[in-house]
Amino acid sequence: SVEGFYTKKVVTDLSANMLEFNKRIYFYIKSPSSSVLILDEELKPYKYWNVAYSYLVIILIISFSFVLILRKLRPLIRLRKKIALYGDGDMNISFRAKGHDEIALVSNELEATRRKINIILESRTLFLRNIMHELKTPIAKGTIATQMLESQKQKDRFSSIFGRLESLINEFALIEEVTSLGDKTDFKEYRLVDIIDGAIDMAMVERSSVTVNVDAAHKINANYRLYTTAIKNMIDNGIKYSTDSHATILIKEGELAFESKGACISHPLKYYIEPFTKDNPSKNSFGLGLYLVDSILKVHHQVLAHEYENGVNRFIFA
Numbered sequence: 003s004v005e006g007f008y009t010k011k012v013v014t015d016l017s018a019n020m021l022e023f024n025k026r027i028y029f030y031i032k033s034p035s036s037s038v039l040i041l042d043e044e045l046k047p048y049k050y051w052n053v054a055y056s057y058l059v060i061i062l063i064i065s066f067s068f069v070l071i072l073r074k075l076r077p078l079i080r081l082r083k084k085i086a087l088y089g090d091g092d093m094n095i096s097f098r099a100k101g102h103d104e105i106a107l108v109s110n111e112l113e114a115t116r117r118k119i120n121i122i123l124e125s126r127t128l129f130l131r132n133i134m135h136e137l138k139t140p141i142a143k144g145t146i147a148t149q150m151l152e153s154q155k156q157k158d159r160f161s162s163i164f165g166r167l168e169s170l171i172n173e174f175a176l177i178e179e180v181t182s183l184g185d186k187t188d189f190k191e192y193r194l195v196d197i198i199d200g201a202i203d204m205a206m207v208e209r210s211s212v213t214v215n216v217d218a219a220h221k222i223n224a225n226y227r228l229y230t231t232a233i234k235n236m237i238d239n240g241i242k243y244s245t246d247s248h249a250t251i252l253i254k255e256g257e258l259a260f261e262s263k264g265a266c267i268s269h270p271l272k273y274y275i276e277p278f279t280k281d282n283p284s285k286n287s288f289g290l291g292l293y294l295v296d297s298i299l300k301v302h303h304q305v306l307a308h309e310y311e312n313g314v315n316r317f318i319f320a
Contacts, residue, residue, distance in 0.1 A: 201233035215252040
C-alpha cells in the first residue's frame with residue numbers, strides 16, 4: 003500500500019463567526035488565503051422563551067430562598083424586640099418559643115433566666131421593704147423616748163441620731179423605688195420651676211438661701227417626686243458644703259446646674275457618687291445623697307457632671 007503525504011500548514015491569522023440562517027447554525031471561518039462556511043447540524047438556535055424561562059426560574063429560586071431566610075430570621079427578630087422590651091423594664095415579657103432549633107433553645111433559656119431574675123428581684127424588694135418597716139418602729143419609739151430625757155444636750159443628740167436614721171430609711175426606700183422602676187408611666191411634663199419650688203419646700207431651707215435663675219417656660223419630662231428629690235439633695239449639699247451657705251440654680255447651655263462657692267472637691271465625682279463616702283474623715287459623710295441623685299438621673303437618661311471655675315463648684319444634670 004502507498005501512504006499519502008500531506009503538507010502541514012500553520013495559520014495564525016484566523017477569525018470565526020457564528021451565523022444563523024433559516025433556523026440553522028453556521029460557522030464562518032476565514033483565513034488570509036481562504037474562507038469556509040460550515041453547517042452545524044446538531045446545534046440549534048436559541049429560543050427567546052428558553053432564555054425567559056431560565057431567568058424566571060432563577061428569580062423564583064432567589065425569591066424562595068429570600069422568603070426562607072426571612073422565615074428563619076423572624077424568630078430572631080422577635081427575640082431581639084423582646085430583649086429590648088425586657089431591658090426597658092417589661093419584666094413580664096415571655097421569651098418562650100416552640101421548636102428545637104438553636105433560636106428556640108436560646109429563647110427558652112432566656113425565659114428560664116428571666117424567671118430567676120424576677121424571683122430574685124421580688125425577694126430583694128420584699129426583703130428591703132420588711133427591713134425598712136421593722137426599722138421604722140424602733141426609730142419611732144426612740145424618737146418618742148428621746149423627749150423624756152431631762153438633759154437637753156442628750157435630747158438634741160438622740161433626736162439628731164434618730165432623725166438621721168429616719169432620713170436614711172427614706173432614702174433607702176427611694177433607691178428601692180428607683181431601681182425597681184419598670185416603666186415611665188409616672189413621667190409627665192412639668193415646668194422646671196415648679197419642680198424646683200417643690201424641692202426647696204422639701205429641703206426646708208430659707209428661700210433666701212437659694213437663688214433660682216430658670217426660665218418659667220422651661221419644661222421637662224420627669225417623675226415629679228423622684229426629680230424633686232434629686233434637686234432637693236443637690237440644694238442640701240450645695241448649702242451644706244458652701245462657704246456662704248447659699249446655692250444657685252440656673253440653666254447653663256440648656257442643662258440644669260447647681261452652683262455654690264467653696265473649695266473644689268478633692269476626689270473625682272465618681273468617688274462621691276458611691277454611698278457613704280467622706281471628703282474628710284472629720285466631717286459627716288455624703289450619705290446616700292449623690293448616690294440617690296445619680297440613680298434618679300440614670301432613670302431620666304441623664305448623668306451628674308461637675309466642674310470647678312473661679313472658686314465655684316458647679317454640678318450639672320447633663
